[in-house]
Amino acid sequence: MVLLGREKNRRVVTAADGLARGQGLRVGMAAARATAAVAALEVEEHDPAADAEALERLALWVLERFSPIVAVDGTDGIVVDSTGTDHLHGGEAAMLKSLVGRFAVAGISARAAVADSWGAAHALARHGAEPVFVAPHRHGAAILKPLPVEALRLPPETAEALRDLGFSTIGDLLNTSRAPLALRFGVALTRRLDQAGGRRSEPIEPLRPAESITAGRNFAEPIGAAETIARYVGKLVVMLCEELQEKGLGVRRLDLLCRRVDDRVEAVRVSTARPVRDVGRLTRLLCDRIETIAPGFGIERMTLVATLAEPLAPAQKLAALTDEILPDVSSLIDVIANRVGEERLYRLAPVESDVPERSMRRIPPLAPETGETWRPDWPRPSRLLRRPEPIETLALLPDHPPASFTWRGVRRRVRAADGPERIFGEWWKRDEELAAVRDYFQVEAEDGERFWIFRSGDGEAAETGSQRWFLHGLFG
Amino acid sequence: MSSAAAPMTAIESLRARIERIAGGRRRAKSALAFGVEALDERLPDGGLARGVLHEIAGGGRNGGDGPAAALFAAGIAARTKGKVLWCLSRPDLFAPALAQAGLSPDRVIYVEARDEKTVLACMEEGLAHGGPAVVVGEAARLSMTASRRLNLAAEKTGSIAICLRRWSRPNDAAEFGRPTAAATRWRISALPAAPLPVPGIGRARWRVELIRSRGGETVDLELEACDASGRLAFPADLSDRSAAPPVERANRRASA
Numbered sequence: 001m002v003l004l005g006r007e008k009n010r011r012v013v014t015a016a017d018g019l020a021r022g023q024g025l026r027v028g029m030a031a032a033r034a035t036a037a038v039a040a041l042e043v044e045e046h047d048p049a050a051d052a053e054a055l056e057r058l059a060l061w062v063l064e065r066f067s068p069i070v071a072v073d074g075t076d077g078i079v080v081d082s083t084g085t086d087h088l089h090g091g092e093a094a095m096l097k098s099l100v101g102r103f104a105v106a107g108i109s110a111r112a113a114v115a116d117s118w119g120a121a122h123a124l125a126r127h128g129a130e131p132v133f134v135a136p137h138r139h140g141a142a143i144l145k146p147l148p149v150e151a152l153r154l155p156p157e158t159a160e161a162l163r164d165l166g167f168s169t170i171g172d173l174l175n176t177s178r179a180p181l182a183l184r185f186g187v188a189l190t191r192r193l194d195q196a197g198g199r200r201s202e203p204i205e206p207l208r209p210a211e212s213i214t215a216g217r218n219f220a221e222p223i224g225a226a227e228t229i230a231r232y233v234g235k236l237v238v239m240l241c242e243e244l245q246e247k248g249l250g251v252r253r254l255d256l257l258c259r260r261v262d263d264r265v266e267a268v269r270v271s272t273a274r275p276v277r278d279v280g281r282l283t284r285l286l287c288d289r290i291e292t293i294a295p296g297f298g299i300e301r302m303t304l305v306a307t308l309a310e311p312l313a314p315a316q317k318l319a320a321l322t323d324e325i326l327p328d329v330s331s332l333i334d335v336i337a338n339r340v341g342e343e344r345l346y347r348l349a350p351v352e353s354d355v356p357e358r359s360m361r362r363i364p365p366l367a368p369e370t371g372e373t374w375r376p377d378w379p380r381p382s383r384l385l386r387r388p389e390p391i392e393t394l395a396l397l398p399d400h401p402p403a404s405f406t407w408r409g410v411r412r413r414v415r416a417a418d419g420p421e422r423i424f425g426e427w428w429k430r431d432e433e434l435a436a437v438r439d440y441f442q443v444e445a446e447d448g449e450r451f452w453i454f455r456s457g458d459g460e461a462a463e464t465g466s467q468r469w470f471l472h473g474l475f476g
Numbered sequence: 477m478s479s480a481a482a483p484m485t486a487i488e489s490l491r492a493r494i495e496r497i498a499g500g501r502r503r504a505k506s507a508l509a510f511g512v513e514a515l516d517e518r519l520p521d522g523g524l525a526r527g528v529l530h531e532i533a534g535g536g537r538n539g540g541d542g543p544a545a546a547l548f549a550a551g552i553a554a555r556t557k558g559k560v561l562w563c564l565s566r567p568d569l570f571a572p573a574l575a576q577a578g579l580s581p582d583r584v585i586y587v588e589a590r591d592e593k594t595v596l597a598c599m600e601e602g603l604a605h606g607g608p609a610v611v612v613g614e615a616a617r618l619s620m621t622a623s624r625r626l627n628l629a630a631e632k633t634g635s636i637a638i639c640l641r642r643w644s645r646p647n648d649a650a651e652f653g654r655p656t657a658a659a660t661r662w663r664i665s666a667l668p669a670a671p672l673p674v675p676g677i678g679r680a681r682w683r684v685e686l687i688r689s690r691g692g693e694t695v696d697l698e699l700e701a702c703d704a705s706g707r708l709a710f711p712a713d714l715s716d717r718s719a720a721p722p723v724e725r726a727n728r729r730a731s732a
Contacts, residue, residue, distance in 0.1 A: 004596070047657075084610065181680050247666040262681055306569065326558045326559070327558060327559075327606060327607040328607060329559050329561075329585070329605070329607035329608060331605065331607075332561075332601065332602060332605040332608070333585070335605075336598050336600055336601055336602070338533070338585055339597070339598070339601075340587060340589055340590065340594060344587065344588040344589070345584055345585065345586070345587050345588075346585075346588075347581065347582070347584060347585055347586065348571040348573075348581050348584070348586065349581060350581065356570070356572075359572060360571055360572070361580075365585045369582040370581075370582060371582065373575045373579070373580060373581055374571075374575050374581075376575075376576055376704065378574045379573075379576060380572040380576060381543060381570055381572055382543045382544075382546045382547045382550070382569065382570055382573040382574070382577075383541050383543045383546065383569065383570060384568055384569075384570035385544075385567050385568065386568060410537065415668060416669070416671070416672075416675070416676065416677045416678075417675075417676075417677065418676050418677045421605060442677055443677075444668065444669065444677050446535060446668070447537065447666065447668070448536075448665075448666040448667040448668040448669065448680075448681065449536060449537065449538050449666045450543075450666065450677070473543075473570060474538055474541055474543035475543055475550070475573075475680065476543040476544040476545070476546055476547030476573065476577075476664075476666075476680070476701065476702075
């Protein structure tokens with residue numbers, strides 16, 4: 001399938017999917033040639049306005065989930081300022097992976113890169129070798145050297161002229177003196193070079209959902225002290241909450257954007273597990289993060305945006321006369337989640353699986369109580385090693401636990417043991433586990449310490465496992 | 477101790493005055509009794525005091541991982557009501573074992589912090605909030621200042637603060653010897669269980685040592701490990717292996 005559009009007076013291919021590219025079709029090809037080359041070609045009209053709209057919708061989706069500063073980048077990209085928010089997603093690499101993964105689920109193939117500047121990230125995402133790339137901090141311009149000159153966001157004619165002159169990579173440009181370049185191509189080229197190298201700042205004008213609730217304030221005299229910021233945060237939260245109250249909403253994501261005098265935007269995002277419009281709680285969450293704002297020469301405008309708001313109806317607090325009321329921990333959850341990241345705060349719920357490593361799943365801390373628990377019949381160790389560790393054993397009979405074993409260089413004699421508890425591989429989940437067996441024993445060493453050991457395999461048939469022994473957990 | 481109804485004697489009123497001067501820490505709200513008389517009797521509040529910090533470490537060769545200490549803490553948490561905040565930096569705790577000590581998975585909220593500093597900060601946050609009945613944190617280092625802060629946060633709300641001390645290198649075990657502001661310091665180590673008449677393993681046994689107790693005496697006891705409701709028990713006679721001796725509830729001094 002290809003999209004056809006109009007470029008000056010020609011009808012050309014403006015986009016081609018993987019199948020079409022496999023047939024030799026390229027972007028920029030004349031329409032007539034493309035339709036002639038492939039017989040059963042599916043052709044759609046290119047609609048730039050709809051594309052732009054879809055891209056903006058996608059950017060808004062990113063805004064709601066990932067970072068307060070998001071903007072559309074060109075016709076095919078989204079730029080995200082992740083400063084101060086990546087830790088909530090487990091670091092930069094994890095954030096990119098999750099972002100690209102979610103796009104993939106939605107049927108969008110995407111390439112992504114994290115770098116120190118907008119220009120560098122733009123270039124690396126489009127022209128880098130890896131589809132997901134995290135550049136080291138303070139990489140400078142050197143990392144861009146192997147990339148083609150088109151990566152610099154130049155007008156097509158400039159890029160073409162550069163190629164004509166023999167400049168094919170950014171490295172070629174960096175090795176040339178700047179003055180002749182500026183003279184020949186104007187300052188646009190050197191500006192793009194500086195922006196990509198991070199020597200010149202480039203503010204991102206953040207995208208805003210049309211009907212989002214905001215509260216803002218301009219300062220005649222730029223502010224910078226943490227106490228002053230905190231005071232105005234308090235005032236803005238009151239304004240915001242009044243509006244939320246009017247509309248019957250509570251916030252799930254709240255962004256504080258501070259525009260500095262040098263046109264940079266410092267952003268703070270807090271998220272809550274449930275819709276909130278409590279002035280005290282929201283102020284507290286924002287003030288916890290004031291230290292991450294670098295005021296520079298001063299902040300001249302502060303805006304508070306309820307990026308994600310959900311209906312919040314008043315709820316009855318005293319449920320019954322007789323029941324003991326257990327304290328509400330949702331405000332605590334929000335404070336800790338904004339400090340360590342949402343996915344690091346969880347409850348564990350049982351999963352129907354005999355394999356110990358798979359017997360639990362993480363659920364959000366405020367998920368409704370499941371009332372489920374694990375089966376109580378076999379004792380389980382209180383510490384489970386991340387990976388079973390191989391042990392040296394002195395075993396007597398296939399159905400018996402070893403008489404002694406050596407773990408981490410210490411030899412222990414087995415005084416008593418319970419088992420075996422046979423666990424079969426889950427062949428309906430993984431093919432290679434069709435015949436796999438683990439025989440678990442609980443053994444007590446001479447000094448009373450108890451261990452959870454298993455033999456991989458049933459002690460006889462080779463296809464059930466390697467018949468080696470492992471230590472998997474420590475009992476209390 | 478049974479003269480609760482009698483008018484306050486001179487010595488009792490003096491004691492009360494001293495406590496008021498000392499900052500009221502020992503006026504502590506209430507305590508959570510263990511249900512083991514030999515233990516509750518020796519604790520100044522008749523149980524594990526609420527609103528203060530307690531330190532628990534493991535003993536023996538597995539001391540650094542403290543599987544018994546973790547279960548001891550889970551047993552304490554199981555006997556309270558409300559949520560439990562468990563802050564850790566090494567996620568090797570196995571939740572099914574906590575459930576087997578009576579701590580339902582619905583009650584435990586885990587915080588997987590990046591480092592120990594964050595563990596302590598999250599503990600303090602949880603204690604100051606007061607929502608969780610018990611806040612458990614796993615840390616190798618606990619400075620005097622950090623422990624004081626936890627104590628103060630716990631005092632305001634009456635939550636039980638438990639610091640599980642663990643270490644990965646034997647040298648780090650020396651950290652546990654440093655003084656802290658914790659009200660009690662426990663060491664739980666495994667002991668061989670009583671032999672069974674048939675092959676197999678009996679109920680686990682612990683050596684429960686109360687190494688330090690502010691305003692109280694030390695204890696060194698051999699007890700049977702937590703049962704399915706988180707209760708410890710005094711080992712029954714070897715000849716009569718039925719169960720733990722019945723706890724005489726009427727005699728318990730504590731108000732749980």
